[in-house]
Amino acid sequence: MYNNVKPIVLDVTKFEPSKETIRSPFTIEDVNATERARQEAANEVEAQYVLKPEIGQNRVDLIRSIYDSAIELQDELMELNIQSQVENTEEELDVKSPTLKEKVDWLKEKLTENVIVDLSNSTLETLVNSNKLDLTIAKDAAVTAVNNVMSKEILNSEVESARDRVEEELRFVSIPENLKIATIELARYAITQNYFYDPEKTEEMRQQAEENVDPVYILQGQIIVEEGQLVNQKIWEQLELIGLVNTDFPYMPFIGLIIFVSALIGVIYSYFNENRRNETTHKELIIFSVILVTSIVIMKGISSIPIKQYDISFVFPAALCAMLMKILLNDRLGIIGTIVLATSAAVIFNGQSSGSFHLTIAIYIIFSGLAGIAFLSNQNQRSKIFQAGLFVSAINILVIIAMLFIPNTKFSVSQYLIYGSMGIFSGISSAVLTIGFLPFFEAGFGILSTMKLIELSNPNHPLLKKILTEAPGTYHHSVMVANLADSACEAIGANGLLARVACYYHDIGKTRRPNFFIENQMNAGNPHDHLPPETSRDIIIAHAKDGAEILKKHHMPKEIIDVAMQHHGTSLLKYFYHKAKESGKEVREEDFRYPGPKPQTKETAIISIADSVEAAVRSMKNPDKEKIETLVKNIIKDKLKDDQFSESNLTLKELKIIEQTLCETLHGIFHNRIEYPKIKEKGENNARN
Incomplete structure (x- = not known):
């Protein structure tokens, strides 16, 4: 693919006229132009500031607290004066009133250190000498004025002008002149900066401005330089960006x-x-x-x-x-x-x-x-x-x-x-x-193609003839299993033809000892009745391996060989296992299981089910619809519990479809016959008449 992606290098010299008109072969972002546009957009963003209203509220609360402290001191002085008068009356003593310095000291005790330092002594003296009514009026006026001014944005450079505005608002308040001067000082003291530079918001706005700038693209087919036009620095950068003038290995x-x-x-x-x-x-x-x-x-x-x-x-x-x-x-x-x-x-x-x-x-x-x-x-x-x-x-x-x-x-x-x-x-x-x-x-x-499978299904195939002549019961059994497996595979979308042909050969191993399998005994005695269960087990289990060897010898497809080897999986020979247990010997279940492997494909798993189902139904007396459905369901359930399908990719939904299909096929094979009445002989009928 390299020559499909290798860029074309043009004969272009910097600061010389172009020999041809050059167009962009594709659309690409002009990174340098985009960066310049974004930088210009970021520089146009003004510095961002943020208003902190909590500062204004704090300063209003501070002014209110100072006046409240002064009013509280007036209440304490009045209470102290009343108490002194009562005591003087009873004891007829001359008790001196607190001095101005003492009052100021008492007020300072109620205020914080930084407030005391920032306020003049004359303002504090005015506050302690003013009556409660004037202090209340002054407090309301100061709080209102400070709140009005601090509710607006105040930069550090605008603090002094803001203090002048609050002073103008308090100049016409109806209170004694000395208290008005003290109130103005307190209000000016309360005014401070509440509008601060916000570097994070400024950076965010600049980034947003940069993001809002659309990338600058060199569009596909766009003329970068026309014939005879001077290749300047900007054009050269664009040509380099596209890779049309790069002389190095690309x-x-x-x-x-x-x-x-x-x-x-x-x-x-x-x-x-x-x-x-x-x-x-x-x-x-x-x-x-x-x-x-x-x-x-x-x-x-x-x-x-x-x-x-x-x-x-x-x-x-x-x-x-x-x-x-x-x-x-x-x-x-x-x-x-x-x-x-x-x-x-x-x-x-x-x-x-x-x-x-x-x-x-x-x-x-x-x-x-x-x-x-x-x-x-x-x-x-x-x-x-x-x-x-x-x-x-x-x-x-x-x-x-x-x-x-x-x-x-x-x-x-x-x-x-x-x-x-x-x-x-x-x-x-x-x-x-x-x-x-x-x-x-x-x-x-x-x-294993379709044509090959059709060829293997020919009854004249030597191996099929071998089964027919040496084990006719097995041949009939295989044909029945093939019909069942084919219909089940087609129902779930598996390869029905492969399953059918594989069924024809899956029990070919039985041709080595046909008389040891019940379908070939033809009312003859069962030789297993005279053999120990271990020997019977070995003979039965061997038919899977023998079948695989015969098929390999005749160069049969691997899929057919796998079915012969896997169609019993690792299932248990229950009859001989229980027979061995009844003899009183200590036996292991593993010794009476097929060596496997378990069915590896859906087709093999279906053949395994069909093989068991056909043999079981054939051994039933008077099979009807209910018996067949119960039998099929139990066989699938037993194999599922025995973990025989774990390697075949069959799903539970497919097993349900297989179960229904097998039952329908078996119903067609073992349907109930109509019992016709016996026809009586003519003479007998005439005699009765």
Whole structure:
């Protein structure tokens, strides 16, 4: 992808006329111009100040407290005077009244140290010598004046003018002149600064002003310098910003591309690492990689076609990757592959757009790929692939029309028809290439395709003939289990054909000792009646391993071998286990369990259920609807409690659907027969008549 992101370097010299008109290939922010504009906006913001009303209230309370202290002193002096008069009358003594200095000292005791220091002695003397009524009038006037002045904003430089205003308000108060002078001094003392510089708010306003400045962009297609125009410092900075005059190795696009590709690989790795199971995961990773790389190679080839009149990227078979991955792997990998391919296309096809990424083609590939996956979700036939291609073509046309209409692009009818034809070609070519590639992937990676499964289901297959001739009861049992498993798999969207074919071979291990399995005994004696339970256990358990060995010997697909090995999981041979316990021996439950592993796929788990259900129903006498439903429900419940489904990804909802499907299928097989009345012979009827 590097040549798709490598910037073009132009032959331009600083402070010389440009040899050509240069336009910006993409939209980018002019960081220097934006920073200058923001700085200018911040400088225009004035310093912010904040009014602190609590300061004004505190100064009003201070003035009120000073007057209240003076009034309180007057009350104390009056009470002291009355008490002195009473005492003088009784004892006829001459008691002196407190001196002015003593009164002032008493008042100072009621005030704080800083107030005493700031007020003159004459003001304090006036307060202690004034009567209570005048003090009350002076207090009200001073409080009102101070409150009026302090309620307004006062800077440090405006304190003196504010004191003059409060003095003007008190100049015409009707109180004695000496008290008026003291009141004015107190009011001027109370006035102080209440409007302060707020650095945080100032900085906040400046930041807000900077944020309100829109970034300055060099727009895509904008002329940076015209032919013959002098390349000045500003133009040179813009050219450097875009990277059109950088003579050094363009390492930034290279690093960005490395990060971009690493992220895509990281997504793929994280999925496969999180979902790793066995060697199957490695095969899936290889298939995924081959499909993805093949699609990218096709994409790269199309991007190299030198056509400028039209966006040739729309002819790319966008659904090829998704459809192949859906058929060969699964839906989830198909979606992941589609997303990875779409992001890659945004870079590879960027020559068809004026930016670094062609986002339109990315959206186009995502819609096209998801359409292919959605159409094939419940389709297993190869013939449906071409129908999927037609469906993808229709979706492609809709997406192309939307992508052309949204930017209000003005095209002629012929241009719209050409782009629509590209969408049709993309969808059909996706289907054709999918059909063409499938046999190579199936043969090269040993994938169990539909055609292979149909071939294995042929009754003339040597192994099926072996089962039919050597263990006919097992063959019939396998066919019945196949019918049950197929219907259950189809009900939950699993691979019913795989389940059916696997059922045909799942008990092939019984052909080594057919007479030890009840379906093959044909009213003959049961040899297990004469064997210890441990020997019987070994014979029964061995059929799973024997079957896997036979299938491996005949080079059967791994999926079929896995079913033969896993269809009993680690379940318990209850009959022989209890038989061993009844003999009085000390036995362990683990010794009478199949070695496993547990079913690893939904299909194997369903076969496990169908196998148990068919054997149980076959052994029932007069099975009816209620008995069958109870039996199926109990078998599923027992396997669920025995933790046999923990590795198969089956959900409880799917188990419920499986239960209902099995019951419906069994009802069709074991439906009640109509009992016809016996026909009496003609002679007997005539005699009775």
